[in-house]
Amino acid sequence: MSDLLKNKAVLERYYEECLNKGNLDVIYEGAGDGHISHGTAPNGKEGVEHLKEWVRLQRASFPDLQVTVDDWILEGDKVVSRFTARGTHTGEPYEGVPPLGREFAVSGIVIDAFDDGLIVESWFSLDGLELAKQLGALG
Template identity: 40%
Template sequence: MQNNRDVVNGFVESVLNRGQFDATSEYFWEDVVEQAPFPGQAPGIEGLKDVVRGLRISFPDMHWTIDEQITEGEKVLSRFHWKGTHRGEFLGVPATNRPVSVWGMVIDRVEDGRIKETRIIMDTLGLMTQLGVLLPPPR
């Protein structure tokens, strides 16, 4: 039996880093609830798969690293960063071929060995600045 941390880490390695989208159902319930959905994200596991596919198309070399994890009961908080190269359209921004490094945190609630609820907070403002959509503040 996997512990809750193993469930989260398995998803990061198999689905996010290796692009094995069919494995998503090993880690998430069909009716998973995304508490902070991506713009336009459909509900449930299919919405999650669409977001991950879109990220992999936009950043095909995307690689996620877990920097720190805290577990308490059925919840796992993961502080992460991911890196990739912007090679496809992302949120309406055409490919820039720029490298990016994005930090964030996600809180997953694991129920009976799969994630039932998730909430991701990612530095989208920093990402858009790295893509050249927003200008950094003057120094």
């Protein structure tokens, strides 16, 4: 199996086990200790613990969160995933928005850079305005 396919497999496991099922310890299998995350916190946050906490917060707000990858692009040391995230806001408040039991479905893109089989840097982008509308944050 090529390195690109191995990197994709790391992400497939992360999406299924961590994001969709809530097994947060899977993060330690795929991300390096010095992982840098852009888009989940201002100016990029470092460390696998930040990534774990970010996923925990998503699942705490949306306990039924399901992320489906719609497209994969593999190039060099990077894997791009275009995804759709779906869930119901029945858990904790999200970004100050109280849980109203509203369902959402929004799209996004993540670019993950790998080094020696581990994710070392990620660029995350999601349609936050659409998410806010669907959660009822804009009235």
